[in-house]
Amino acid sequence: MGKTYNIFVSHSWAYSDAYIKLLNLLNKDPYFSYRNYSVPKDDPIHNAPTDKQLYDAIKRQINGCHVVLIMAGVYSSYSKWIDKEIDIAKNGFLIPKPIIAIEPWASTRTSQKVKNNADIIVRWNSNSIIKAIKELR
Template sequence: MSKTYNIFISHSWEYSDAYDLLCKMLNEKSCFFYNNHSVPKDDPIHTNGTDKQLNIAITNKMSNCHIVLIMAGKYSTYSKWINKEIDIAKNDFLRAKPIVGIKPWANKQISSVVKDNADVIVGWNTNSIVQAIKDYSL
């Protein structure tokens, strides 16, 4: 029986097309099962909540996750929330959540913040991403 992975995908809502494509890639991977615990763009906490409410929501969503995936585009360096999500993953739990940085498709430069905090950086490739999830999950 295959394990079902609880995953938090950290992403910029301004670049939700990459998030959507990543979810599609994971959904289409045969014999791979996961639950997505991310905060979607249309979540009421994002659209109507305060920063404190969003911080609590992210912490709650991440609490039962085996791993955190982060899009490692250069924009991640300057994203307030991606930086907070890294901090939550590393510091808000008894055991830090492993972080997989994912290089954007055909991009040579990646976020230094993600690079410095990720347990592993993988390319934009379904097999590489899934293998990292399996190798690094709690």
């Protein structure tokens, strides 16, 4: 099968349909293997009693990853957790985790904050996303 890539997908639990669609895109390629370190809505981490505990739990998840994927939809601009995930990826480790910004399909408005912090910006397309993961790894 080849290399398995460890990924963290930053996403808003309120918009988890986009998260599911992104995973479906990655699953389309039979030659691409990945481990998902993301925090889905039903994960117990989601119910961490304090922001500090949630921050630490997210940092532990990102620690094992090769790359961080962030959907650059406009909702990203208003999420305090996406800001924290960007900060963790960029500043939380000795070697920063590369960030891939994914511009949502047919989106005219995107988050400048996410794009400014990205190592690469790709379109909503499985080939370009997978190629970016492989390049940044």
